Amino acid sequence: MSEDSEYLDQLVDERQLREYLTAELGASDTFEVTYHEGGNSNEILFVTWDNMDLVLRRPPPGETASTAHQILREYRVLSALQPTPVPVPRTVLSCEDTSIIGAEFYLMERVEGEVIGDSEPERFATPEYRRQIGTELIETLSHIHTVDYEAVGLGDFGRPSGFTQRQVDRWTKQMDWLYEEKGHDRHVSDLESLRDWLLDNVPESHPETLVHGDFRLDNMLFGTGTPPELVAVLDWELSTLGDPLTDLGFLLAHWRDPKDDADPAIPEWTSPHTEHPDYLTREQLVERYEELTGLEFTNERFYRALAVFKEAVAGEMFYARYLDGETSDPLYPRMEHRVPSMAERGLRIISGNEPL
Template identity: 60%
Template sequence: MTDRADEYVDRLVDEAALRAYLEAELGPADSFAVERHGEGHSNETLFVEWGDRDLVVRRPPPGETADTAHDVLREYRVMHALQDTAVPVPETLAACEDHDVVGSDFYVMARVPGDVLRDDEPERFADPGARERVGEELVDTLAAVHDLDYEAVGLGEFGRPQGYTQRQVDRWRQQLEWAFEVTSDEREVPELDRVGDWLAANVPQTHPETLVHGDYKLDNVVFAPGTPPELAAVLDWEMATLGDPRADLGWMLSYWRDPKDPDPVVEDLANRFVERDGYPSRRDLVERYEAATGIVYTDDRFYRSLAVYKLAALGEMFFRRHLEGNADDPMYPLMEDRVPALAERAGRIIDGDEPL
């Protein structure tokens, strides 16, 4: 680990304070170790060995962030509410608002064994039948999220579902403006203005109202060990709220690739292995989702271009954090070129050049 990386980890956690907190909450342990998980690009994830238990601590990154972008206690609240439902989530253990422990809000959950399919598929899934089941599990679990009676699990006040889609367009434009306060000194991204204007003019007037995850995609779920593929947990609920389920589906579809697709504009964010024989197409996923939920997926160009617009906004926020020295993620400086590429992709979806 580099000196800079060591310094960044020191900003994330006071190990002595965390150990004292865990002992008070969970009881003593004969071993303790902390390791930063470097795969995520938003909230920070720390793997913690606590005796014979494997834990995860989630906290926001250090430094200034845009409004509500890293609300880990909100993430904890929704996962805690889902503990005994059809939606698989990790076991929640503790939440803390005392900044004297690690310097921010944080929460603790059990680590779920299995695989996150990010860079490739595990060997046990490398056949057409297993690949088909991966896509089915992904869609069926999203359907379970959207079918949930959120009132019954205590999430009736978790958001304002009416007007959600319009607020998404407004919110992500505001997030971009926050990022541009710093990043525009390096370069500008005029295509994002065109995309934002088109989205504002094409917001669907009505939409269903459900619990939405906000970041639902293949590498935000865990598949259990063994076969056939079984989705064991949905992770990364930091943007969950009540709103438009079609926005969740459009987000998931914006990451899912078909063999006919052009090369991805950001290779690191593309699950290219799902182009292999056996994985469902985007249309297959939509048809299964509609059959499971009764929700018709309309306005595809809007929802997928909104997804890429949001991804570009996140990238621009990452770029600001890099410029301000508030991140140690090697992807963040790459956003100088990748956000403009994402903006161009959103424009192609709007123009019909990347059909469903």
């Protein structure tokens, strides 16, 4: 039995799932379940049922109902966005009964497409199409941030007031937990300086919209043809009501420009091909965003630095897990050098040495 097959057995009881789907969707002669890597913190299973190709999302094994990576929260926002211009897969059903497969889960239709990750698809390697990728991306972000969240039933989806202050506080507490609770004894001085600057420079007020929480190029699905068409926004598990400029700052922190001199702080989390001069620059992305939303990207250094800080703290948590022997992931030991590089980058941003 392969490792994937063994892990699939931990994720789903196929007999019980089949019985459940029969009751909910009707009988089917076709039933197949396969595991798909790359679901980030929630798992992805591909399910074929009758003439439908579906995606099943569930938390990893061992998660409790209270932590379950809020899988049904993700289902809720996807369902609410169905009638809006935001491209999301069609939701099919959700299940709170953990006795079916051992966890809450939901099903959505599978969308055919490709994620643009480490490399650029050959069919998009033209000046026109490269610009279109950035245009599709920023127009989609503007759709998210201009959704009337009250009208689509998401009025209680979060606490937008004070969101940005809570973000800084939350990630500061994660640092404190590393040192005080986990006993991590490596101190990265640049990371501490970055934290202190962010605490002192939180904007006093901010717009309040629906936010995605992890908006970057490799969380987008582009159609299989040309020209580039963004057909689905993926990974909504961090979505809430909050400050839209945190989404924009996060996108820009992952978007390389031709003028960027330094190497990516974490190459594994960066799409290097956007450095090509055919792609929209960060400034052009911001200009288009402001045109579409009517929002002004004020305090841009703060928002880009916040994005870098969050990933640096996450990276240091990964490194602590590696030191404690809790993981065999080959990325985690690389954080010994990646985290200081990220923290240094954050200081470059706030000092103006890495301009928008």
